[in-house]
Amino acid sequence: MTAHRSLGRTAGVVATAAAAVLLAACGSDDGSSGHHAPGHDKSSTSSTPSVSASDSQGxxxxxxxxxxxxxxxxxxxxxxxxxxxxxxxxxxxxxxxxxxxxxxxxxxxxxxxxxxxxxxxxxxxxxxxxxxxxxxxxxxxxxxxxxxxxxxxxxxxxxxxxxxxxxxxxxxxxxxxxxxxxxxxxxxxxxxxxxxxxxxxxxxxxxxxxxxxxxx
The missing domain is CATH 1.20.1260.10 (Ferritin, core subunit, four-helix bundle)
Known part of the structure; x- marks a missing residue:
């Protein structure tokens, strides 16, 4: 019975840690943390060349x-x-x-x-x-x-x-x-x-x- 209760507590700790890691990863992806994922900056500026091209036509x-x-x-x-x-x-x-x-x-x-x-x-x-x-x-x-x-x-x-x-x-x-x-x-x-x-x-x-x- 004691062993069963101990395993349950261990599983809970692991789940909590996993959730924290997942939240940190999401925060990094949307720019809410202080670090930006490399792919995020690239995607956010991908429209700039087309806007510039449009402007240059006029x-x-x-x-x-x-x-x-x-x-x-x-x-x-x-x-x-x-x-x-x-x-x-x-x-x-x-x-x-x-x-x-x-x-x-x-x-x-x-x-x-x-x-x-x-x-x-x-x-x-x-x-x-x-x-x-x-x-x-x-x-x-x-x-x-x-x-x-x-x-x-x-x-x-x-x-x-x-x-x-x-x-x-x-x-x-x-x-x-x-x-x-x-x-x-x-x-x-x-x-x-x-x-x-x-x-x-x-x-x-x-x-x-x-x-x-x-x-x-």
Whole structure:
């Protein structure tokens, strides 16, 4: 009888000790104790890379802002020039080119304006670059036509208009290509870099097309 009672007490002590060990292990697992299990820290930070990746998709820098603020008025001036062609050009090829330019650049103006609004930055008004765009891009006026040249173009018609339009638009496009190359090398916003690549490809092709029309 005494031996039976002794065995019972021993079993109770063992059970109590086991329970204490189990509780200690649980405390370590959920961080309630002063020591963390190696696997716990790893699992608690496993979501960080995906959050960072998501954030980086929307990242932009000063160059991206300058690109949009400089290219919007640049595009607007090209559209103004293109709008002159239907009533002044003699060559149907010039009229068709002007329509192509307007069709491509109008939506790009809308896209870039949307970026600036999202970033809380000013959308330029008119067809001249903003001072902030010029300051950051190191040449926001690349290829922009002076007001005197725009006035002169408005007064031309026939073959004289065609020649002046092509010559001016070539310079205008070359400026846009330079601005787009700067964005590709210094920008951070993926969609802006993609647009810059598209501008380089499309406007370089149009430069070659206009040079051919001029007999170069």
């Amino acid at each position: 990242a932009h820098n000063a160059q991206d802002v300058a690109f949009a603020q400089g290219m919007i008025p640049h595009h607007r001036q090209a559209v103004v020039m293109a709008d002159l062609a239907p009533s002044r050009a003699k060559s149907q090829a010039v009229t068709d080119l002007a329509a192509t330019i307007k069709k491509a650049q109008d939506p790009e103006i809308t896209t870039m304006s949307g970026w600036l609004k999202t970033w809380g930055r000013n959308v330029p008004t008119g067809d001249m670059p903003s001072m902030s765009g010029m300051a950051h891009s190191g040449g926001g006026m690349d290829g922009m036509m002076p007001e005197a040249d725009m006035t002169k173009l408005e007064k031309l018609s026939g073959p004289a208009f065609d020649t002046a339009f092509l010559q001016m638009m070539i310079g205008h496009h070359q400026g846009a290509v330079d601005m787009a190359k700067t964005e590709q090398s210094k920008g951070a916003y993926g969609p802006a870099e993609t647009l810059a690549k598209s501008i380089i490809m499309s406007q370089s092709a149009e430069i070659a097309r206009m040079n051919k029309m001029l007999g170069k």
